[in-house]
Amino acid sequence: MTCHDAREQFSALIDEALDAGERAALDAHLATCADCRPELQRFRDTVALVRASGPVRAPAGFVDRVLEAARPAPWPRRLLRSLFLPWPVKLPIEAAAIVLVAVGVALVYRGSPELQQSALQEPAAPVVTQPPGGAPPEAKTPAPAREKADSRELYSARREMAREAENAKDAPRAQERVQGFAKEPGPLADKKKADTAAPAAPQAAATSRDADLQKAPESQDRQAPVIGKLDAPAPGAERQRAAKDNVPERRADSLKAQRPASAPPTPASPSATSAFVPPDVSGQLAVSDRDLALRSLKELVARLGAIETRRFDTSDGPIIELAVPRDAYAELNRGLAQLGRWQPGKAPSTLPVTIRVVVRITG
Amino acid sequence: MQGRTGDDASLVDRLRRGDPRAFEDLVIAYQHRVFGVALRMLGNRAEAEELAQEVFLRVHRAIGEFRGEAKLSTWLYAIASRLCLNRLASGERRMTRHGDEALTRLASREISPAEEVERSELETALHRAIAALSDERRMVVVLRDLEGLSYEEIAAALELELGTVRSRLHRARMDLREKLERFLP
Numbered sequence: 001m002t003c004h005d006a007r008e009q010f011s012a013l014i015d016e017a018l019d020a021g022e023r024a025a026l027d028a029h030l031a032t033c034a035d036c037r038p039e040l041q042r043f044r045d046t047v048a049l050v051r052a053s054g055p056v057r058a059p060a061g062f063v064d065r066v067l068e069a070a071r072p073a074p075w076p077r078r079l080l081r082s083l084f085l086p087w088p089v090k091l092p093i094e095a096a097a098i099v100l101v102a103v104g105v106a107l108v109y110r111g112s113p114e115l116q117q118s119a120l121q122e123p124a125a126p127v128v129t130q131p132p133g134g135a136p137p138e139a140k141t142p143a144p145a146r147e148k149a150d151s152r153e154l155y156s157a158r159r160e161m162a163r164e165a166e167n168a169k170d171a172p173r174a175q176e177r178v179q180g181f182a183k184e185p186g187p188l189a190d191k192k193k194a195d196t197a198a199p200a201a202p203q204a205a206a207t208s209r210d211a212d213l214q215k216a217p218e219s220q221d222r223q224a225p226v227i228g229k230l231d232a233p234a235p236g237a238e239r240q241r242a243a244k245d246n247v248p249e250r251r252a253d254s255l256k257a258q259r260p261a262s263a264p265p266t267p268a269s270p271s272a273t274s275a276f277v278p279p280d281v282s283g284q285l286a287v288s289d290r291d292l293a294l295r296s297l298k299e300l301v302a303r304l305g306a307i308e309t310r311r312f313d314t315s316d317g318p319i320i321e322l323a324v325p326r327d328a329y330a331e332l333n334r335g336l337a338q339l340g341r342w343q344p345g346k347a348p349s350t351l352p353v354t355i356r357v358v359v360r361i362t363g
Numbered sequence: 364m365q366g367r368t369g370d371d372a373s374l375v376d377r378l379r380r381g382d383p384r385a386f387e388d389l390v391i392a393y394q395h396r397v398f399g400v401a402l403r404m405l406g407n408r409a410e411a412e413e414l415a416q417e418v419f420l421r422v423h424r425a426i427g428e429f430r431g432e433a434k435l436s437t438w439l440y441a442i443a444s445r446l447c448l449n450r451l452a453s454g455e456r457r458m459t460r461h462g463d464e465a466l467t468r469l470a471s472r473e474i475s476p477a478e479e480v481e482r483s484e485l486e487t488a489l490h491r492a493i494a495a496l497s498d499e500r501r502m503v504v505v506l507r508d509l510e511g512l513s514y515e516e517i518a519a520a521l522e523l524e525l526g527t528v529r530s531r532l533h534r535a536r537m538d539l540r541e542k543l544e545r546f547l548p
Contacts, residue, residue: 047536049485050493053509059398065412
């Protein structure tokens with residue numbers, strides 16, 4: 001046994017934890033090693049010093065404090081404790097959870113245009129005026145349902161317009177009509193259109209064209225300039241469709257080329273900020289010559305100091321939103337009545353300074 | 364702790380039966396030992412009391428889980444040592460374990476002022492040496508040389524092999540021998 005081996009067993013020797021063989025070997029080494037004997041003594045003295053350290057007593061009142069703490073707390077306090085204690089652990093977790101939920105809600109809200117629309121529209125919904133003539137049954141549906149119908153109508157109408165314009169991009173009047181178009185079509189309180197225009201016309205051509213539409217940049221479906229420029233008279237459409245289907249690239253190019261020209265000046269009107277607020281008044285204008293009526297309407301609008309804020313073309317006819325100064329509203333009604341059969345809906349009892357009027361031109 | 368097995372057995376029975384006096388008896392019987400381990404490991408009386416209280420509250424809540432395979436005292440030491448080591452490892456400690464308070468108050472045994480002066484240097488050195496040990500080695504020294512547990516009890520409380528207890532204790536004592544060299548006769 002080496003000195004090192006022997007000294008490794010000092011601790012166990014002191015505690016009498018060596019078995020008989022180990023003990024005999026260690027004793028034999030110690031008997032012959034003059035270095036290890038004093039070393040063992042120092043080791044013993046060290047342990048004795050440590051063991052001489054006085055006993056520790058719990059502080060006075062410790063038992064009472066433990067018993068008090070062990071007594072079950074009243075349930076409200078237990079609940080609070082379980083919710084918030086230990087503070088350093090649970091509070092940050094709870095705060096983080098709140099932040100996460102808030103961020104989640106914000107993301108979902110931002111990612112869902114429908115939610116944003118309904119948030120914007122709901123307060124204004126009761127202001128919606130009845131469409132002219134016999135109120136269609138949908139007008140009686142509750143506000144949220146109407147908003148949804150509007151979204152669907154807008155979507156299908158945009159697609160339809162996109163298709164028509166593709167087919168008629170070289171149609172003679174396309175550029176001219178593009179001029180006055182506002183950025184984004186707004187929702188239309190007129191429900192009749194939803195029933196007729198949107199579903200009917202697109203259906204026939206939809207199947208073959210859907211694929212093409214999806215190839216085009218997504219913005220084509222969504223953004224206003226495209227919609228404006230895409231307007232074209234419906235009659236030319238069917239003729240052009242067959243030719244267009246073979247050249248999707250050309251279509252994309254020509255769309256790009258047309259975009260700058262067709263981008264309308266953003267109207268400085270209330271509608272720019274309240275894109276989805278329903279109009280104050282909507283009505284139907286039945287005319288015999290649609291183009292003549294459009295030109296006359298343009299002049300009327302200019303004369304009254306009104307602004308055309310949006311235009312939305314459907315196969316049924318254009319739908320035009322105007323921002324009209326309150327003073328000029330009566331004159332507008334008179335002017336419209338001269339253009340054709342003007343059937344305005346009910347106006348609110350108190351008119352705003354700028355009245356938003358939607359005119360649907362038919363005939 | 365030795366020779367208390369019979370008492371422990373009846374105490375455990377009473378605790379399990381929900382005897383309202385049993386828990387009080389348990390705290391009275393073990394308060395100094397549990398507090399002693401906590402104080403020597405943490406080095407701070409306030410923190411030690413808080414931890415000792417937690418040990419008893421855990422026993423109170425979990426007495427149904429005590430199977431009686433080990434002695435009640437071993438179970439208490441096991442809970443106390445685990446809580447101490449966890450706290451030391453957690454880094455959430457409010458006070459340093461080398462605080463002066465711990466060093467001056469650790470020897471709470473009644474001694475005369477003269478003796479206190481005489482011993483103070485040694486006591487200070489001793490506690491400083493113990494405090495300087497690693498947590499695992501200090502725990503073994505505290506349980507063996509200050510609390511008087513056997514190797515087997517220490518192995519059970521710390522869930523260690525006997526050989527590990529033995530070598531860890533030896534290393535701890537070697538460290539102490541080196542640090543206390545000048546106080547040795």
